[in-house]
Amino acid sequence: MVWLVWNGLHWMRYAVAPSAPVLPLWSVQTSLVLAVQALVFWKVGLYRGLWRFASVPDLWNILKASVVGVLGVMLGLFLYDRMDSVPRAVLVLYPIVLAAMLGAPRLIYRAWKDAQSEGRRASSTRVLVLGAGQAGEALVRDLRRFGTYQPVGFLDDAPRLRGSKMHGIPVLGRIEELPEIARETAAQLVVIAVPSADATSLQNIVGICERSGIPFRMVPRLQDVLEGRSLPGELKEVAIEDLLGRKPVLPDWKAIRAWLGGRSVLVTGAGGSIGAELCRQCARHGARHITLVEMDELALMTAESTLRRDFPEIEITPILGDCGDRSVIDYAIGRTSPEAVFHAAAYKHVPMLETQLREAVRNNVLATYTVARACREASVGTFVLISTDKAVDPVNVLGATKRMAEIICQALADCPTRFVTVRFGNVLDSAGSVVPLFREQIRAGGPVTVTDPDVTRYFMTIPEACQLILQASAIGTHEAVYTLDMGEPVLIRLLAEQMIRLAGKQPGRDVAIVFTGLRPGEKLHETLFHADERYRPTQHPKILQAEPRKVVSTQVVEQLGHFADACARYDIDVLARLLRDAVPEFEPLNTRTNLGTGATVVAFPARQSRKI
Structure with missing residues (x-):
């Protein structure tokens, strides 16, 4: 791709010139560009990336590698021939075009794989996600990766998110509208992605989920993951301790x-x-x-x-x-x-x-x-x-x-x-x-x-x-x-x-x-x-x-x-x-018979007069 971009930009630059020189397919200059750029790609870690999961961090690495690469190329060519034969327009356009040419195949490949997963999700479980924050966004990515779940919408109480989309999934309404929206979307599972909710808020959300009549799960809290009680990406049932109404003690x-x-x-x-x-x-x-x-x-x-x-x-x-x-x-x-x-x-x-x-x-x-x-x-x-x-x-x-x-x-x-x-x-x-x-x-x-x-x-x-x-x-x-x-x-x-x-x-x-x-x-x-x-x-x-x-x-x-x-x-x-x-303060409750077993509770005598 580096060879194609470097030579293609030269060809485009000289195509508009009245007397364009004949460009060789290979030269010392091209070899130098390839060597410098390959070294930069290796240092940045581009060769270790997985196309299936290409995302914004990968595109940022590509852009960084392209910019650092052109600086290295400029230094190498200056030492080689003072850049006498390199058009300035080529150097300006090179990192932009190279980043586009490297990023586009990755995104196209991921879109193709996602499309295949979409085809397999025709019979998968339809999921409504409660919470369109970071936990909800990470959850949707995980659900799509598994291929057995199909996110159909977010519900969130933030007015600014109404009508917006995340990963192509729309925010359909407020959490309290879950019963109606669940029927409209034919949802089969509700996932609560609000790990920061306190016990009172979680009780309200659980009550809404119960009214919808649809099974519900929740994203585990970060503390549960770090302490080994839940696995990352695992959907867990809402536990009674989540609804107790008291914040856990944070130890030193x-x-x-x-x-x-x-x-x-x-x-x-x-x-x-x-x-x-x-x-x-x-x-x-x-x-x-x-x-x-x-x-x-x-x-x-x-x-x-x-x-x-x-x-x-x-x-x-x-x-x-x-x-x-x-x-x-x-x-x-x-x-x-x-x-x-x-x-x-x-x-x-x-x-x-x-x-x-x-x-x-x-x-x-x-x-x-x-x-x-x-x-x-x-x-x-x-x-x-x-x-x-x-x-x-x-x-x-x-x-x-x-x-x-x-x-x-x-x-x-x-x-x-x-x-x-x-x-x-x-x-x-x-x-x-x-x-x-x-x-x-x-x-x-x-x-x-x-x-x-x-x-x-x-x-x-x-x-x-x-x-x-x-x-x-x-x-x-x-x-x-x-x-x-x-x-x-x-x-x-x-x-x-x-x-x-x-x-x-x-x-x-x-x-x-x-x-x-x-x-x-x-x-x-x-x-x-x-x-x-x-x-x-x-x-x-x-x-x-x-x-x-x-x-x-x-x-x-x-x-x-x-x-x-x-x-x-x-x-x-x-x-x-x-x-x-x-135990001077011990005051037993009234003696009575245990009806379940017929056993008689111990009869404690009146307190002795002597002081302990």
């Missing part, structure tokens, strides 16, 4: 990596939803060695294989056993010498623990003491207790036992080991949480069971909860208790209705919602802060630090001895009395 990754980088860490309960995600977060942000302690063999095997697949460079040590067994935890700490221990192992199902007091105390209280004491004796740098907002003014066995675990950490804190407690609310999609339960009930056709029309809970996602744990650990001071500012509570009834709609069904018509009454140990509303714990802000705007309440270490150790003795004898009555005495 620099501080987390500075604290975690190169460390050996140990995670108890590593096969659970929180423990497994905590292991992934540690691996992703610089941990050198991760020890997994888990008593469920299948969960341990799954967590280990996932980590080895995703992070092959990190050293993984799986240990099957109960962290409440002192021999297991001593072996784990002695073998891997962790610098930080995350204690995520716990029983956490509220109604179940109301009828299983002995196991709740054994696992949530005594196992915590076992792990914490082993860390203290081994001089582990940091011990992190994963606690719950139910430990604030507890009314159930879960809250009381987790509060007792917090007291244990305070009682053992008079040593170099940093004891950090992190509290957070309900975690979406964790094992035993309400979201998987609702999802299964909806899949079975209902009914969806909600305890009370007015019951509310605070929610966060599993990755967000683990990010909070790492953030608090990174900024944690000695004997610290941290709580996340979780925003507004979520009405469980509305959560159930939104999940039913996301499944493509209508609440009350396709899937019934049944109110069953509060279960044993459940409160109508959770509280995040205790009146006696003076909270102050930390360096992270969404994390608050509580001032720990005073405990008497010797008394706590004595109580733990009584707990261990009562557990060994399986004495429920003594355990109930000990728990009431050890």
Whole structure:
């Protein structure tokens, strides 16, 4: 093409001259032009371009190569023969004509390939795209490349875009006009390409999509792609966490990596939803060695294989056993010498623990003491207790036992080991949480069971909860208790209705919602802060630090001895009395019978008169 342009411009220039010289098809001058231009093309990367995907950046590279090339040609010819035989008009027109001659074949080839794809799209899915911004433009390019989708129009609320076109696809109207436009265009799928929309806006958009009666998907958020929860270009279903109405916490990754980088860490309960995600977060942000302690063999095997697949460079040590067994935890700490221990192992199902007091105390209280004491004796740098907002003014066995675990950490804190407690609310999609339960009930056709029309809970996602744990650990001071500012509570009834709609069904018509009454140990509303714990802000705007309440270490150790003795004898009555005495703020809800199993909730005695 360079040879054709160079000689063609010379021929055109001399064609209008009265006495045109005879131009040779090849000369030293032509060889010099070809050599210089080929070198420029190679340096610019033009030979590595794919014609099938030629676009504006490729045309810009061609123009840049043509301009740089003519400058190089001018320099070479000046050194060769002072440019005596080169018309100035040729040098002026050369980069323009060359850019056109190089760009045109690429665009024609891409148009031809796109036309072939259009022919194959005759039977493809017709798609309406909500949002004509950058995400919508990138989505249309991806959909056309796949060949199985046919974009038929954009919908956007910006008035300036009305009637305009992008990649030949028109902006047909506002998003609220989706039901009418979908019928007119015979759309078969709606894709929400507004990744920056907040929860309120997304709820409105989802409501419009539901009214249209057409299946809908959404472009994943950039954060989900970067953290590996979604693939680039993947269309995902709208998840309930997208509609929760609260912005996720943005951690200070620099501080987390500075604290975690190169460390050996140990995670108890590593096969659970929180423990497994905590292991992934540690691996992703610089941990050198991760020890997994888990008593469920299948969960341990799954967590280990996932980590080895995703992070092959990190050293993984799986240990099957109960962290409440002192021999297991001593072996784990002695073998891997962790610098930080995350204690995520716990029983956490509220109604179940109301009828299983002995196991709740054994696992949530005594196992915590076992792990914490082993860390203290081994001089582990940091011990992190994963606690719950139910430990604030507890009314159930879960809250009381987790509060007792917090007291244990305070009682053992008079040593170099940093004891950090992190509290957070309900975690979406964790094992035993309400979201998987609702999802299964909806899949079975209902009914969806909600305890009370007015019951509310605070929610966060599993990755967000683990990010909070790492953030608090990174900024944690000695004997610290941290709580996340979780925003507004979520009405469980509305959560159930939104999940039913996301499944493509209508609440009350396709899937019934049944109110069953509060279960044993459940409160109508959770509280995040205790009146006696003076909270102050930390360096992270969404994390608050509580001032720990005073405990008497010797008394706590004595109580733990009584707990261990009562557990060994399986004495429920003594355990109930000990728990009431050890956790002064524990106010159990009224004892009643669990109608589902016939099991009777533990009857806690009146509070003893002696002061703790």
